Amino acid sequence: MRLKKLPREEFEQYLHARFEPVFHEQAAELTSQVLDYTQCHPYYTQELAFYMWQVGAWEQKKTDVKASAIREIVDAYDLSYERIWANFNRTDRWILQRLAAHAELQTGEYRTSTIYSALKRLQHAGHVIYTDRYEIEDPFFGEWIMAKH
Numbered sequence: 575m576r577l578k579k580l581p582r583e584e585f586e587q588y589l590h591a592r593f594e595p596v597f598h599e600q601a602a603e604l605t606s607q608v609l610d611y612t613q614c615h616p617y618y619t620q621e622l623a624f625y626m627w628q629v630g631a632w633e634q635k636k637t638d639v640k641a642s643a644i645r646e647i648v649d650a651y652d653l654s655y656e657r658i659w660a661n662f663n664r665t666d667r668w669i670l671q672r673l674a675a676h677a678e679l680q681t682g683e684y685r686t687s688t689i690y691s692a693l694k695r696l697q698h699a700g701h702v703i704y705t706d707r708y709e710i711e712d713p714f715f716g717e718w719i720m721a722k723h
Contacts, residue, residue: 577615577616577617579613579614579615579616579705580614580615580616580619581614582609582614585609585614585616585619586605586606586609589605589608589609589619589623590602590605592623592627593605593623593626593627596627596630596631597630597639600639604626604639604640607640608622608623608626608640611640611644611713612713613705613709613713615711615713618712618713618714621647621714622640622643622644622647625643625644625646625647626639626640626643628643629642629643629646644714644717647714648714648717648718648721651714651715651718652718655715655718655719655722656722658701658715659719659722659723665684665688665689665692666692666695666696667723668683668684669689669692669693669696669702670696670701670702670710670716670719671719671723673702673708673709673710673716674710674715674716674717674719674720675720679693679708693708701715
């Protein structure tokens with residue numbers, strides 16, 4: 575079952591309560607960072623929160639817990655992301671790179687109809703979602719794209 579993004583206020587309370595025993599005075603700030611990054615998507619929020627909690631619990635001296643957790647997630651999925659990437663055509667890759675960089679899609683490089691068709695194809699495959707704008711559904715995949723391509 576595909577879950578949509580959850581309301582931020584309830585999600586924030588829930589996550590903060592779980593972060594507080596590990597991160598103490600940083601719990602509120604880290605909770606906001608997680609939800610800003612994942613845009614309240616339940617699966618990716620759970621994953622990032624878990625890795626942050628793990629990094630925080632094991633490496634108390636880490637200054638940027640979120641960045642460390644994101645690196646660990648991207649590294650853990652590197653091979654899977656590579657396999658996914660290998661199946662995209664040139665247009666899909668270009669669009670995903672633009673979305674990962676939060677850049678404009680209408681650059682004149684591709685016709686509007688080509689961009690629209692590719693976005694619909696990527697949406698149908700579950701790689702792109704549309705809320706108030708098009709975005710890569712998996713924020714960690716976006717990080718991987720930015721790092722590798």
